[in-house]
Amino acid sequence: MSHSATEKRASNTQIKTLTVKLSDAEIGRNAKLEHVRDLRDAGHPALHFRFSKNRTRGSWYLVNKRRWHRIGAFPALSAKQVLAELPAVRLRVAADAGSSISQWVTTGELLSWYAARMGLDRSLSAKRKDTGASVMRRHLLPRLGGLPLVEVNKANLDSLFMWPLQGSLSIDYVRLAFQLLALAFRQALKLDKISSNPMAGIKFSDFSKAKVRVKPSRLRGVQLQDLLRELIQAMEGSPSDAMLALMMLCHGTRIGETRQARWSHISLAEGEWFIPAEHAKTGVEHRLPLTDQVRALLIRYRDTQTARGYDGLYLFPARNGKALSEGQGFAVFTRLGKGEWTSHDLRKVARTGWADLGIDHLIGELLINHAMGHNVKVYIQSDVMSRKRDALEKWHHLLDSRGFKQIHGQTGVRFGESGNTLEAANGVACSATQKSTIGED
Numbered sequence: 001m002s003h004s005a006t007e008k009r010a011s012n013t014q015i016k017t018l019t020v021k022l023s024d025a026e027i028g029r030n031a032k033l034e035h036v037r038d039l040r041d042a043g044h045p046a047l048h049f050r051f052s053k054n055r056t057r058g059s060w061y062l063v064n065k066r067r068w069h070r071i072g073a074f075p076a077l078s079a080k081q082v083l084a085e086l087p088a089v090r091l092r093v094a095a096d097a098g099s100s101i102s103q104w105v106t107t108g109e110l111l112s113w114y115a116a117r118m119g120l121d122r123s124l125s126a127k128r129k130d131t132g133a134s135v136m137r138r139h140l141l142p143r144l145g146g147l148p149l150v151e152v153n154k155a156n157l158d159s160l161f162m163w164p165l166q167g168s169l170s171i172d173y174v175r176l177a178f179q180l181l182a183l184a185f186r187q188a189l190k191l192d193k194i195s196s197n198p199m200a201g202i203k204f205s206d207f208s209k210a211k212v213r214v215k216p217s218r219l220r221g222v223q224l225q226d227l228l229r230e231l232i233q234a235m236e237g238s239p240s241d242a243m244l245a246l247m248m249l250c251h252g253t254r255i256g257e258t259r260q261a262r263w264s265h266i267s268l269a270e271g272e273w274f275i276p277a278e279h280a281k282t283g284v285e286h287r288l289p290l291t292d293q294v295r296a297l298l299i300r301y302r303d304t305q306t307a308r309g310y311d312g313l314y315l316f317p318a319r320n321g322k323a324l325s326e327g328q329g330f331a332v333f334t335r336l337g338k339g340e341w342t343s344h345d346l347r348k349v350a351r352t353g354w355a356d357l358g359i360d361h362l363i364g365e366l367l368i369n370h371a372m373g374h375n376v377k378v379y380i381q382s383d384v385m386s387r388k389r390d391a392l393e394k395w396h397h398l399l400d401s402r403g404f405k406q407i408h409g410q411t412g413v414r415f416g417e418s419g420n421t422l423e424a425a426n427g428v429a430c431s432a433t434q435k436s437t438i439g440e441d
Contacts, residue, residue, distance in 0.1 A: 111184055263313060300408065
């Protein structure tokens with residue numbers, strides 16, 4: 001046997017496993033002893049720590065039936081964390097459900113990770129991102145940021161978060177905050193950032209039996225005549241404000257879907273308004289038929305824009321040349337509603353009006369652009385646009401009887417019989433489409 005082989009064998013015999021009471025301090029002391037490779041916990045003989053080549057680091061293992069199951073890395077996982085999670089790790093190993101545990105110590109670390117992830121999620125609307133970030137920054141992180149993950153339970157959530165929050169905020173908002181917290185934990189578990197979800201069995205109803213109340217609309221069908229009279233007056237001085245309200249009233253659209261509308265989304269020839277997926281809350285593109293009344297209204301409105309020197313891309317432009325922002329859109333309804341009604345009340349009164357007219361529930365839901373399940377989408381047939389058109393024609397006929405006709409000026413002559421007017425209007429829309437294609441990246 002060579003001299004080098006003898007030295008190697010002698011060196012191997014010096015490698016030791018020490019049985020100690022595992023702690024970060026004990027790991028630090030033994031890191032200086034090159035011949036010690038493994039540490040075994042005196043109170044939990046199946047728990048081992050193995051040093052890496054860099055002796056300041058290492059890995060945690062649980063030995064079960066002669067198999068070594070890696071728990072995680074040191075110093076990311078401290079001895080205190082591992083010992084606290086050891087009973088849960090044993091159960092998962094026994095069930096063959098994995099052995100790793102989170103390297104996060106506090107709830108704040110998990111929430112910060114999820115907040116950053118949410119901010120980069122392109123599938124979420126800007127409004128949803130802003131709302132989530134606000135809830136995180138103002139409520140979740142201040143109240144739960146320092147709570148150790150191993151101490152997330154009903155009692156602590158109630159005393160630190162749910163009960164204090166409900167004392168100063170609406171039940172709707174508290175529920176939103178709870179749902180965001182639960183979602184963060186579910187996503188962390190799904191991506192193996194944590195080994196178990198301490199919120200898995202916790203429900204909002206554990207803390208509060210209060211029901212989220214549906215706010216009644218502040219606009220009712222009997223008020224349509226007065227509302228349209230107000231919009232007639234608004235059309236004289238602020239046509240853009242009045243038109244935003246009218247498009248929402250006529251179609252039940254959301255303010256975000258409406259304020260971002262472009263002329264290139266409007267096809268007068270086909271009689272259709274296209275709302276792209278990125279403008280819709282559901283993330284699904286939406287198509288709405290344009291009735292004769294609305295087409296007449298759009299032509300008059302475009303003429304008004306042209307007379308005022310605007311020939312740009314948007315139905316509702318801001319001074320910076322872009323579409324109205326969210327804040328500017330809500331400001332419109334502060335001016336119009338004067339605190340008596342909001343943009344959402346227009347959507348509600350439209351939906352209620354459709355029901356009162358006997359319009360099929362499914363068609364009403366499609367018009368309002370609520371999220372639809374897969375089975376419903378499969379059920380929907382190709383004639384859905386004609387059924388939506390019939391529904392809107394009934395609704396706009398009712399609006400005509402309440403004063404809408406005075407705004408759009410439609411006298412009963414169909415656009416197919418007035419080719420020059422329609423052709424001129426389509427020319428304007430096509431011009432806007434070309435500008436959209438050329439002028440934007």
